[in-house]
Amino acid sequence: MKKVILETDRLILRVMSADDFDALFEFLGDAETMKYYPRPFDAATVRAGIERNLRRFETYGGGLWAVVHRESGRVIGDCGLIYQNVDEVWELEIGYRFNRKFHGQGFATEAARACRDFGFGHYSVSRLISLIRPENLPSRRVAERNGMRIMKETVRADLLHYVYAIERS
Helix, strand or coil: CCCEEEECCCEEEECCCHHHHHHHHHHHCCCCCCCCCCCCCCHHHHHHHHHHHHHHHHHHCCEEEEEEECCCCCEEEEEEEEEEEECCEEEEEEEEEECHHHCCCCHHHHHHHHHHHHHHHHCCCCEEEEEECCCCHHHHHHHHHCCCEEEEEEEECCEEEEEEEEECC
16 A cells, blocks of 8 residues: 555645656656756656655655645655755755646646645645746646745756745744
8 A cells, every 4th residue: 555645626646656657657757747857857757756755755754745636546746845955954845746637737836735735734844845946837827826926036957947935834
């Protein structure tokens, strides 16, 4: 049984497993989906990412989780909470990536909001962030619908990113 972390009306967020490789590689290896990353992921990178997220979960209960479409049972994305070093400060990030076949249907916003509430409910952090490339307008809209605003800019992997943030209320 795969450990369920969060549930929303339409989604189940659960710990990843090796069985999720094909569904994850379908979008993480897709050039269009990954156009705001330095490059699409190859198979070895996706496998390593699954393992890394399993270790993150074991270490601090976080990481990216598989996002399962409740109605179809299909993995349609990944979303979760990841500690990131941003300008020498460790921040808890809400990260999300979705299969482009499911873009524009509100799934990323639904998952990100659930992660926001989970993050503030389970971690003693004063804020949550999302790191987003300026040209990635869809992800920026998700962050804004999640109550986040641009806090600052930073450079990661030689690419400019906005640091969106929401403070604990």
